[in-house]
Amino acid sequence: MIDEEDIQICLGSHEPLESRDGAVLPPVSQASFFRKRSAKELFEALQDEDREFVYSRGTNPTVRVLETRLAALERGEACKCFASGMAAISSVLASLLSSGDHVLFINNIYGPTLQLASMLEDFGIRHTAIQGEDVTDFEKFIEPETKLIYFESPGSMTFRLAPVSEIARVGKKRGILTCIDNTVCTPLFQKPLTMGIDISVHSLTKYVGGHSDAVGGAVIASCEILKKIFYRGYMLLGGALAPQNAWLFLRGLMTMPNRVLQHQKDALEVAEYLETHPRVVEVLHPLLFYKEETDFGYTGLFSAVIDVDSFEELCAVVDRLELFGKAVSWGGAESLVIPAFGFDDRHRPPGIPENLVRFSIGLEGASALIKDLSNALEKR
Ligand SMILES: *Cc1c(COP(=O)(O)O)cnc(C)c1O
Numbered sequence: 001m002i003d004e005e006d007i008q009i010c011l012g013s014h015e016p017l018e019s020r021d022g023a024v025l026p027p028v029s030q031a032s033f034f035r036k037r038s039a040k041e042l043f044e045a046l047q048d049e050d051r052e053f054v055y056s057r058g059t060n061p062t063v064r065v066l067e068t069r070l071a072a073l074e075r076g077e078a079c080k081c082f083a084s085g086m087a088a089i090s091s092v093l094a095s096l097l098s099s100g101d102h103v104l105f106i107n108n109i110y111g112p113t114l115q116l117a118s119m120l121e122d123f124g125i126r127h128t129a130i131q132g133e134d135v136t137d138f139e140k141f142i143e144p145e146t147k148l149i150y151f152e153s154p155g156s157m158t159f160r161l162a163p164v165s166e167i168a169r170v171g172k173k174r175g176i177l178t179c180i181d182n183t184v185c186t187p188l189f190q191k192p193l194t195m196g197i198d199i200s201v202h203s204l205t206k207y208v209g210g211h212s213d214a215v216g217g218a219v220i221a222s223c224e225i226l227k228k229i230f231y232r233g234y235m236l237l238g239g240a241l242a243p244q245n246a247w248l249f250l251r252g253l254m255t256m257p258n259r260v261l262q263h264q265k266d267a268l269e270v271a272e273y274l275e276t277h278p279r280v281v282e283v284l285h286p287l288l289f290y291k292e293e294t295d296f297g298y299t300g301l302f303s304a305v306i307d308v309d310s311f312e313e314l315c316a317v318v319d320r321l322e323l324f325g326k327a328v329s330w331g332g333a334e335s336l337v338i339p340a341f342g343f344d345d346r347h348r349p350p351g352i353p354e355n356l357v358r359f360s361i362g363l364e365g366a367s368a369l370i371k372d373l374s375n376a377l378e379k380r
Contacts, residue, residue, distance in 0.1 A: 001297065002188050002257045009072045010253045012065070024254075028247045029061040050230040058235060062243040066250050067218070070202075073187035075194050076220035080234055081246060085183065085203025087239025088217030089113055092179055092201060093148070095233035096225075099124030102145040106138050107131055107162040108155035110181060111347055131155065132351050135162055139170055146174075152181045153190075157303055157340050157352055159284045168196030177225070183207075186260055187220075189297030199225060206331030207299060210252040210259050214245040259333075259363070263300030266369070267361035273370045274304050279377045281305040281355075300361035301330050303340065305353050306377075311343040314355050320376035323364055330360030335369055 034053040036042040045052035071079035082088040153162035171178035179199040204216035285302035324337040341348035
């Protein structure tokens with residue numbers, strides 16, 4: 001189910017049209033800076049750079065429209081958009097942590113985020129990453145120096161849920177900030193801020209864009225937290241979203257509710273087919289794990305463990321697929337497949353089988369995809 005209010009937010013139904021001469025989307029404000037009438041006005045605007053249009057590394061009118069819609073979708077006070085999901089994530093960590101602090105990562109986390117955490121060790125920021133059974137028992141991994149709990153739900157590749165409300169409760173009780181990467185569910189299917197989480201980060205590159213043509217990211221939080229991120233990680237690291245790409249994301253948002261519902265339906269059908277296939281050991285899909293949670297909405301990304309003896313055999317199965325592109329990323333109209341890790345990949349997290357492939361189900365239709373999978377899996 002998708003909230004009717006959310007559909008209207010995605011369409012911008014209630015935004016005043018005067019500012020854009022009645023056009024449905026705002027113009028691309030292709031400007032690096034914004035002139036003021038006087039020196040005094042300029043200096044006043046500079047005091048409030050997170051709100052005033054001064055320089056496009058700070059704020060930009062097209063980007064602002066996207067930020068307003070994303071904040072509304074997550075029921076958050078404020079949103080800042082970034083040049084990529086990783087720019088958003090690195091800005092959150094760089095803005096809120098200092099040397100001596102500790103971060104607790106819960107659930108299987110997007111690989112580059114954990115690589116960033118390792119890089120931050122060089123700056124005196126430590127971390128612990130837990131997954132599997134430990135996820136429900138996360139409190140014992142909190143240290144006196146823990147300043148941030150960062151998690152994904154569902155987790156990358158494994159698609160197990162994390163205890164979101166419990167993480168929020170423990171964070172509040174102990175005065176530790178909590179941050180979720182909410183990319184996979186999109187703001188339509190999960191609103192972490194309403195569950196007490198402080199910060200939600202997104203890669204807009206995936207379902208928000210939806211057409212595999214732009215890279216971007218976003219952070220949604222309270223005005224107070226976002227102001228800190230704006231003046232530190234955002235402005236100083238400089239990962240600003242280009243207005244042209246913001247415009248593409250606004251266009252993507254308009255059809256996102258319809259797209260994700262189709263992705264959800266087709267992905268579930270494909271996952272259920274794979275579950276019955278003799279060459280499939282396990283299907284990792286949140287709606288199959290948590291069948292009893294009827295109000296849990298989900299999109300089109302899941303994994304499957306294939307019965308093969310070698311990486312070569314796994315690649316041969318993947319290569320026989322004709323409708324699935326072999327590529328990274330996901331969330332577009334075309335289905336994609338990727339062997340998640342090489343058999344001796346040093347980045348492969350413990351507990352993740354080597355013969356795991358990840359599918360992003362596009363919009364080709366479930367029956368065509370099932371036919372393709374059936375062909376690819378049958379031959380040995
Ligand atoms: C893709 C992705 C990111 C990174 O986003 P980019 O836009 O590629 O920088 C972060 N988290 C998750 C879960 C992702 O899938």
